[in-house]
Amino acid sequence: MTETGEGRILLSMTGMNPRRWFDLLSKHREVVLEPDRADDPTIRYAMVWKHPRGVLARLPNLQAIFSVGAGVDHVFADSRLPDIPIARVVAQNLTQHMVEYVVWRVMDHHRQGAIYRAQQQRRVWHEPAQPVSSDVAVGIMGLGQLGRAAASQLLSIGFKVNGWSRNDRPMEGVATWHGKEGLTPFLNATDILVVLLPLTPATEAIIDLSILKRLRPDGPLGGPVLVNAGRGRLQKESDILAALEDGTLKEASLDVFETEPLPKTSPLWKHPSVFVTPHAAATSDPEHLVPLLLEQIERHERGEPLDNLVDRQSGY
Numbered sequence: 196m197t198e199t200g201e202g203r204i205l206l207s208m209t210g211m212n213p214r215r216w217f218d219l220l221s222k223h224r225e226v227v228l229e230p231d232r233a234d235d236p237t238i239r240y241a242m243v244w245k246h247p248r249g250v251l252a253r254l255p256n257l258q259a260i261f262s263v264g265a266g267v268d269h270v271f272a273d274s275r276l277p278d279i280p281i282a283r284v285v286a287q288n289l290t291q292h293m294v295e296y297v298v299w300r301v302m303d304h305h306r307q308g309a310i311y312r313a314q315q316q317r318r319v320w321h322e323p324a325q326p327v328s329s330d331v332a333v334g335i336m337g338l339g340q341l342g343r344a345a346a347s348q349l350l351s352i353g354f355k356v357n358g359w360s361r362n363d364r365p366m367e368g369v370a371t372w373h374g375k376e377g378l379t380p381f382l383n384a385t386d387i388l389v390v391l392l393p394l395t396p397a398t399e400a401i402i403d404l405s406i407l408k409r410l411r412p413d414g415p416l417g418g419p420v421l422v423n424a425g426r427g428r429l430q431k432e433s434d435i436l437a438a439l440e441d442g443t444l445k446e447a448s449l450d451v452f453e454t455e456p457l458p459k460t461s462p463l464w465k466h467p468s469v470f471v472t473p474h475a476a477a478t479s480d481p482e483h484l485v486p487l488l489l490e491q492i493e494r495h496e497r498g499e500p501l502d503n504l505v506d507r508q509s510g511y
């Protein structure tokens with residue numbers, strides 16, 4: 196049967212190709228691809244990405260649910276979840292990808308990438324004013340696994356770094372605020388806002404015009420910048436467009452969108468001040484994540500608590 200145990204794994208993925216996950220997992224465990232045998236009593240574990248709602252409730256002996264990504268909003272989108280532990284991915288490979296994305300987008304905005312690309316189109320030889328990183332404050336909304344790793348790299352480049360979280364999360368070299376009362380001072384001190392929040396009932400649509408209007412208007416970049424690599428439903432795209440239109444916001448880099456894939460009709464595609472990537476900041480790589488997921492199962496079967504458990508109450 197299997198090297199590591201008897202319990203079968205249900206693999207249920209939408210919008211992500213399960214083939215490589217299936218092949219790698221199958222070397223160690225019996226894997227059932229949803230929708231095949233989705234009420235199989237021998238299935239003990241579910242590995243999911245946007246699974247069809249209700250499918251997990253049909254498994255009578257399911258013991259744990261694993262999100263194959265860092266976010267778990269796609270798990271909680273199912274209101275009929277069984278009452279069992281839910282764990283998410285925390286992995287060096289994924290974190291490194293996110294840090295690269297954040298540093299890339301922050302550096303591009305900081306070094307005036309949009310201006311140079313437009314100038315090149317018109318063969319313009321002009322050097323815009325270039326502030327140094329130590330004059331620019333990057334504010335990270337969501338100072339968790341990914342936010343803290345991004346903050347460290349931005350600090351090492353020389354940026355001033357601010358952080359905002361739900362609870363008090365001090366970090367050396369970073370000016371931190373938390374909770375509702377900390378939000379305005381955090382925004383007021385920020386030139387480039389990097390969003391790395393989870394999508395929960397408390398954060399849905401948080402990036403609206405009122406937030407963007409509180410960013411530092413007169414910073415050295417000539418206007419505030421938004422980078423969102425958290426979740427699309429954290430942002431109100433009509434407000435981002437309005438903020439770009441009236442000068443509240445100078446530029447934006449968006450990796451995530453209210454509707455994904457971003458509809459072809461969205462004005463964001465062609466906006467000269469918006470940089471679009473297709474939810475690609477930190478993709479889950481099965482080569483790196485399957486060993487970690489299998490370790491989680493082994494831990495569970497030894498009677499030890501799972502790592503990276505998610506809190507149902509807070510939704511992340």
Ligand code: NDP
Nearest residue numbers: 265266337338339340341360361362393397424425476477
């Ligand atoms: P963590 O759970 O480690 O960190 C989340 C952070 O957000 C914590 O600092 C938390 O505060 C803060 N937070 C949560 N709710 C609130 C709130 N209501 N008010 C203020 N702060 C809040 O998550 P990760 O860093 O691992 O991942 C963050 C998100 O990044 C994921 O949920 C996912 O949506 C997204 N992601 C996107 C990817 C992409 O490719 N675009 C790839 C991977 C992840 P506290 O510390 O106090 O708990």
Ligand code: OXD
Nearest residue numbers: 264265266477478479
């Ligand atoms: C994740 C993602 O949550 O890729 O890991 O969005």
